Amino acid sequence: MHAKTTESPVRLAAETWESLFRAQVAVMRRLQAAPAFKALALNEYDVLFTLSRCPSGWLRLNELNDNVLLSQSSLSRLVERLEKRGFVERTPAPEDGRGILIRLTDAGRELQKQIGREHVRDIAALVGPALSAAEQQELLRLTEKLRAAVAAR
Amino acid sequence: MHAKTTESPVRLAAETWESLFRAQVAVMRRLQAAPAFKALALNEYDVLFTLSRCPSGWLRLNELNDNVLLSQSSLSRLVERLEKRGFVERTPAPEDGRGILIRLTDAGRELQKQIGREHVRDIAALVGPALSAAEQQELLRLTEKLRAAVAAR
DNA sequence: GCGATTTACATGCATTTGCATGTATCGAAG
DNA sequence: CTTCGATACATGCAAATGCATGTAAATCGC
Numbered sequence: 269m270h271a272k273t274t275e276s277p278v279r280l281a282a283e284t285w286e287s288l289f290r291a292q293v294a295v296m297r298r299l300q301a302a303p304a305f306k307a308l309a310l311n312e313y314d315v316l317f318t319l320s321r322c323p324s325g326w327l328r329l330n331e332l333n334d335n336v337l338l339s340q341s342s343l344s345r346l347v348e349r350l351e352k353r354g355f356v357e358r359t360p361a362p363e364d365g366r367g368i369l370i371r372l373t374d375a376g377r378e379l380q381k382q383i384g385r386e387h388v389r390d391i392a393a394l395v396g397p398a399l400s401a402a403e404q405q406e407l408l409r410l411t412e413k414l415r416a417a418v419a420a421r
Numbered sequence: 422m423h424a425k426t427t428e429s430p431v432r433l434a435a436e437t438w439e440s441l442f443r444a445q446v447a448v449m450r451r452l453q454a455a456p457a458f459k460a461l462a463l464n465e466y467d468v469l470f471t472l473s474r475c476p477s478g479w480l481r482l483n484e485l486n487d488n489v490l491l492s493q494s495s496l497s498r499l500v501e502r503l504e505k506r507g508f509v510e511r512t513p514a515p516e517d518g519r520g521i522l523i524r525l526t527d528a529g530r531e532l533q534k535q536i537g538r539e540h541v542r543d544i545a546a547l548v549g550p551a552l553s554a555a556e557q558q559e560l561l562r563l564t565e566k567l568r569a570a571v572a573a574r
Numbered sequence: 575g576c577g578a579t580t581t582a583c584a585t586g587c588a589t590t591t592g593c594a595t596g597t598a599t600c601g602a603a604g
Numbered sequence: 605c606t607t608c609g610a611t612a613c614a615t616g617c618a619a620a621t622g623c624a625t626g627t628a629a630a631t632c633g634c
Contacts, residue, residue: 328582329582329583330581330582330583340582340583340584341583341584341585344583344584344585345584345585348584361582364581364582365582366581366582366583367581367582367583368582368583
């Protein structure tokens with residue numbers, strides 16, 4: 269019997285996670301080196317990107333926090349910096365006096381688009397040659413399934 | 422024709438990467454919250470882990486840097502902190518007067534094992550219920566292929 | 575409907591991080 | 605052998621980050 273099929277479920281899960289994590293590190297290291305991220309840290313871009321994908325245009329701070337690997341306080345200050353630089357606006361949430369709503373300004377939307385175009389090209393240049401289209405679709409499916417399962421708990 | 426099959430290669434690659442990245446964020450957020458990481462940041466644990474998996478026991482600083490998403494200077498100081506806490510040792514590299522070699526101390530190895538056991542359980546508890554064994558093996562294969570392709574360039 | 579608990583976000587402060595640069599060694603070219 | 609550029613790691617310093625905590629609003633229990 270093949271080794272992979274006899275190893276314990278716990279070990280398989282650990283190896284799978286480690287492989288996913290190392291792949292993320294390897295790709296991210298390349299992406300971060302792009303000239304576009306001289307102007308804006310990757311976490312900052314990520315916030316602009318998430319806002320750009322939001323149908324209503326407005327997001328709560330804690331909704332943003334689900335997408336980014338940052339503590340609540342760090343995200344709070346990151347958004348504060350983006351506001352000072354004129355890339356996002358903040359407004360008290362109408363239905364909840366504790367909350368704030370955030371959206372892109374025109375300048376923020378423009379910057380996101382500009383960096384986004386280059387970023388997408390960089391991603392394609394790294395991922396495209398590495399995996400076939402079918403493999404990419406399968407990787408997309410598996411990671412989305414994993415994310416959904418983890419978020420649901 | 423299905424939408425997924427008609428989308429451009431560039432778009433597919435970008436969506437695949439985003440999905441992988443979001444999954445990594447979702448899982449990492451849970452793992453970081455474990456009590457074990459009160460004593461040791463995840464990046465610090467990662468260095469101990471990488472050293473524990475090294476056959477010779479010794480690694481160069483720049484070899485370590487390939488595994489961790491940290492700048493060279495940050496890793497230099499991270500190792501300095503680990504040395505002060507007694508978890509690693511540093512020695513000038515014998516074959517290269519510029520380099521240093523790092524290895525675990527007994528205390529470091531013990532701490533890595535202890536945190537590692539809990540960490541592996543946490544991983545299994547998150548990944549195990551999310552994906553079947555066959556899916557995990559496929560995810561492992563795809564992420565390893567991606568990592569190898571990116572590292573090779 | 576009122577006090578107690580929880581949730582959302584902000585802020586003080588110590589630690590960590592990255593960028594730019596410094597120091598020392600290595601390797602290549604002549 | 606000498607010089608010049610590249611590589612490996614360390615360090616000064618400003619900025620970012622996380623933890624603990626603060627403030628204010630919402631929600632829960634009775």
